[in-house]
Amino acid sequence: MTAAVMPLAAGELAAFGKDPWWIILIKAVAITVFLLVFTIFNVWFERRVVARMQHRVGPNVHGKFGLLQSLADGIKLSLKETIKPKGVDTILYVLAPIISAAMAFVAFSVIPLGPEVSIFGHRTPLQLTDLPVGVLFVLAAASLGIYGIVLGGWSSGSTYPLLGGLRSSAQMISYEVAMGLALVAVFLYSGSMSTSEIVGAQAGGSAVDIFGVTLQLPSWYGVVLLPSFLIYMIAMVGETNRAPFDLPEAEGELVAGFMTEYSSMKYLLFFLAEYVNMVTVSALATTMFLGGWRAPWPISLWAGANEGWWPLLWFLGKVLVFLFVFIWLRGTLPRMRYDQFMRLGWKILIPVALVWTVFVATARATLSAGYQRQFFFGIGAVVIVVLLLSFVYDAVAARREKAEEVEREEADQVEFDPFAGGYPVPPMPGQKVPGLEPAAVAVAAASAGAGSADSSGGAGAEGAGQQADSGEERGRG
Amino acid sequence: MNGMAQPDNASYYATYTTVLTVILVGVAFAAAAFGANRLLRPTRPTREKLLTYESGVDPVGEGWAQTHVRYYVFAYLYVVFAVDAIYLFPWATVFAAPGFGWVTLVEMFVFLGFIAVGLLYAWRKGVLTWT
Numbered sequence: 001m002t003a004a005v006m007p008l009a010a011g012e013l014a015a016f017g018k019d020p021w022w023i024i025l026i027k028a029v030a031i032t033v034f035l036l037v038f039t040i041f042n043v044w045f046e047r048r049v050v051a052r053m054q055h056r057v058g059p060n061v062h063g064k065f066g067l068l069q070s071l072a073d074g075i076k077l078s079l080k081e082t083i084k085p086k087g088v089d090t091i092l093y094v095l096a097p098i099i100s101a102a103m104a105f106v107a108f109s110v111i112p113l114g115p116e117v118s119i120f121g122h123r124t125p126l127q128l129t130d131l132p133v134g135v136l137f138v139l140a141a142a143s144l145g146i147y148g149i150v151l152g153g154w155s156s157g158s159t160y161p162l163l164g165g166l167r168s169s170a171q172m173i174s175y176e177v178a179m180g181l182a183l184v185a186v187f188l189y190s191g192s193m194s195t196s197e198i199v200g201a202q203a204g205g206s207a208v209d210i211f212g213v214t215l216q217l218p219s220w221y222g223v224v225l226l227p228s229f230l231i232y233m234i235a236m237v238g239e240t241n242r243a244p245f246d247l248p249e250a251e252g253e254l255v256a257g258f259m260t261e262y263s264s265m266k267y268l269l270f271f272l273a274e275y276v277n278m279v280t281v282s283a284l285a286t287t288m289f290l291g292g293w294r295a296p297w298p299i300s301l302w303a304g305a306n307e308g309w310w311p312l313l314w315f316l317g318k319v320l321v322f323l324f325v326f327i328w329l330r331g332t333l334p335r336m337r338y339d340q341f342m343r344l345g346w347k348i349l350i351p352v353a354l355v356w357t358v359f360v361a362t363a364r365a366t367l368s369a370g371y372q373r374q375f376f377f378g379i380g381a382v383v384i385v386v387l388l389l390s391f392v393y394d395a396v397a398a399r400r401e402k403a404e405e406v407e408r409e410e411a412d413q414v415e416f417d418p419f420a421g422g423y424p425v426p427p428m429p430g431q432k433v434p435g436l437e438p439a440a441v442a443v444a445a446a447s448a449g450a451g452s453a454d455s456s457g458g459a460g461a462e463g464a465g466q467q468a469d470s471g472e473e474r475g476r477g
Numbered sequence: 478m479n480g481m482a483q484p485d486n487a488s489y490y491a492t493y494t495t496v497l498t499v500i501l502v503g504v505a506f507a508a509a510a511f512g513a514n515r516l517l518r519p520t521r522p523t524r525e526k527l528l529t530y531e532s533g534v535d536p537v538g539e540g541w542a543q544t545h546v547r548y549y550v551f552a553y554l555y556v557v558f559a560v561d562a563i564y565l566f567p568w569a570t571v572f573a574a575p576g577f578g579w580v581t582l583v584e585m586f587v588f589l590g591f592i593a594v595g596l597l598y599a600w601r602k603g604v605l606t607w608t
Contacts, residue, residue: 019495028498032506078510081519086527094511102503109499129495136566137496143559158529158536166548173555180562187569260530265514269507339606342551346596346605350558354593357565358586364573365582 019124026119027128031108039275043070045320046327053331074268082264085158092155097262097269100148104276107141110134111283112196114293114311126293126312127196134195135187138284139180142239145273146172152270153258164257167247167338174345175238175245181353182231185360186221186288199292222289227356229289231349233325236281238345241274242326244333245341282322283315290318550604554596561592 019027044059044067051058059066084093114126131137146169153165187193190201202219222229238245249257259270286292293311295302296318304310336344366375416431418424529536565585572581599605 024495024498028495028502031499032502036506078514079517081521082514083522083526085529087529098504098507101507102500105503105506106496106499109496128499129492131492131496133566136562139562156529158531160530170548170551174551177555177558177562180558181565184562184565184569187566188572191570191573193566193570255530255532264518265510269510342605346554347600350596351593354589358589361569361572361582361585365579368573 020122023119023122023124024128027124028109031128032105035105035108035276035279036272038279039272040070040074041067042275042279042323043073045323046330049324049327050331053328077268078265080264082266085156085261087157088261089155089157092151094266096148096152096155097266097273098148099151100145100273101269101276103141103145103148104273104280107138107145107280108276108283110137110195111280111287112199112292113315114309115306117309125196126309130194130196133193135183135193135198135284135288138195138280139176139183142277142280143173143176145277148270148273149258152262156258156261158261160255160260161258164249164254164260167254168241168258171241171245171247171341171345172239174342175235175349178231178345178349178353179235179239181350181357182228182235183288184353184357185225185228188357188360188364189221189225195287195292199287199294202291203294220289220291225289225360227352228360229285231353231356232285232289234344234349236285237326237329238341240277240281240326242278243330244336246335247338247341278323278326279319282319282326285322286315286318547604550599554599554604557592557595561589564588 047069048058048066059069062068062072084090109128110130112125112127112130116123116125118124149172150165150169153161153163153168156162186198190198192198192201198221202221241247241249247253249259254260259267262270290296293306293315295305295311295314305314363375366372366378416427418427568581568585571577572585
């Protein structure tokens, strides 16, 4: 089976694997330098945008618009003293940031940045290399990057990094599952896992025939497979440990997570890896869902939009949009609690992704076999069944709630005794302390009655007096 | 270095060697950064500096504490789903190709059903609920 498929893939990827060594070296170095410079820009971009969102100015002193601020910070950080605490596992402690940073760079090597261009007279695609399993490779590199985090956390020999590293790795593997499942629908449509072919598959939209009306589907998978796109978007934020999912670095709970014992250059490498990972998942999202380097609609009307070096610009523009979303999320949403976060991943994202995958596969198979009518009737039937089931569920839930309500009321009949356990305890929700009126009610009643009616004001004062009395009684008791 | 003349397998593996260059460039960058850092940074360790951080108090005992076994269960679940993905991805690329009929589709659904039962089992067992 694989033997029949392999030559096909190898044929379509014929443009790759033919570069002379110096082109490969140029591309590899260019990718690394690009990611480094982009990280410097990204830090500045994040600080400026967040500042704008919080009505501040942000860095604006060093260089034009403060553009050199993050470069200065980076240099300063790399000149700091390296403190390696006593009792760390030296080899892993040094290796961990290197693994993190190197793996962050690697994922970018299969991202297509543009079509074939000429470098020193040599025609070559604007992509280091492509593999028949390109996307799987990106996911694998991301998984290996987790080693850097968990090893860094463990080797520090300290409590906070250990907990932070474990949390971080549990978080990343959870969201990687959702991410991988979200991408399956794209493979179902494109019939390939190679990144350049997925970009190629999004070049032109396909026509679909619904009850005799021909609809031209848009070419971006982000539109066609919107649920996949949304799941991927959520998973990519979780995968990169960014707000609102930045639990490994929740400074109120874990100081700085796995980076607590790192300083100077090693800290810088972790920091770098985090920002490069942001760029990588954004680039993957661009490639998989937003047509990669291909020009968006109004620009694509220009015939030369998808040739030469221009596509690099469209690609960067799309990546920047994703980065802006990252920053926007950070500026908008508070951090989630860890249990909420894991629940979202395992109980919502993964089941939804599984069901969606099954749906897309069925849709592809039935539509391509020419069973349009049956397919849409089938969808209608499923929707009706789901609706009916939800009605039944609602009815059952309502009945159960009523039963619980009755039970609670019966429980309320029993008088609450704050001293039943020997020491005073506050009442549980729903329980009422006999003779005690909530202070807020008494105050509200008093203020309402102050203007016009004496009687209600008196009642409020009476209530407050009663409260004081009962308090005194209990004090004596 | 012309892939056309080489057998398919050689050019196939050549694409992976290219990936290796990026790893090497990345590691070289990290090594150069560490080297430059070593030359430029001050080194004045004191006893207090070398202690691990415990929110201002001196650390007691070892940092390698026991942690909750729950993380271990999540690692297992991840392995299940990672293997699932390994089967799912190649299937997704070929299932629409001629020669793979409805059987291919249904087979994968059965497989996904098994995976889903695994997730459901973990769910019912309360593994996914963080207390």
